[in-house]
Amino acid sequence: MPSRRVAVTSPQTRIAHARRRVHTAWRPPALDPDDVQRAMRVYAVQRRRALLPLVLLVSLLLGIPAVLAAWPALDDVRLLGIPVSWLAMGALPYPLMVGIAAWQLRRAERAESADETA
Template structure:
């Protein structure tokens, strides 16, 4: 008994997008004052800022469970009936992520302006 033949089902819009993508790079028009070296420096600066932000966030977010493991009293303290350890992990992490995103955005925009 032969296996059924595989058939790829693709949207016509996907085919159109794939066809356009190959031709898009050939017709790229850059502004006359485009500075490739400055663009590369800005890209690398933004990448470095993003890496530092991710590293800082990872360190802080990994430190929370370690703090809770080393200080077991955090599990016994309750605020509004919820253990403090749960609040630290469940509530503290979200504003931390928001602050990191806002800080990264501001530093990136400042780096673009000081080009």
Template structure:
């Protein structure tokens, strides 16, 4: 056990559920507006992720010949399934994060 952990345990902390301190009405109103603005900005990113994840099976169903096409000996459909969603989701997450931060900076 590290000395840091022993120190933390020795101090003792109050048991029970942590509760957020109440905000004054002006801050609560601002937090509510911020929450709603960020939620509104999150919807397009969520729709794009769902379209990506549901769109890939649709692409495979519409174009079954993608299994026959090969790139470096690997079927193109496998490459699309393995390499396309993760970078796309990472880019969407970064895009959404920047949009949410812009709302906070206002």
């Protein structure tokens, strides 16, 4: 006669399941009115400063295909045996996007620190 299967669970499983069943609404902590004003000021400055990197990013992502479409001869030019057009689409955007992101991060952090000192 085959033995009967028994589910073996850890005592911690009951606790984990019980935690999932608790449905309380999470609310962010209320901020002091001065902190709200400061946050809104910093947020507005960061949004304004984000426009130039956004324009650069869109120009990069739309500009590379436009350049390649305008000069189809770049398909014939090879660098290390790889067509330049492939390199332009597959490798060039990523370091530039990382550079734009790092630059924007520094600008956003400067906006925060400038507001803290003001």
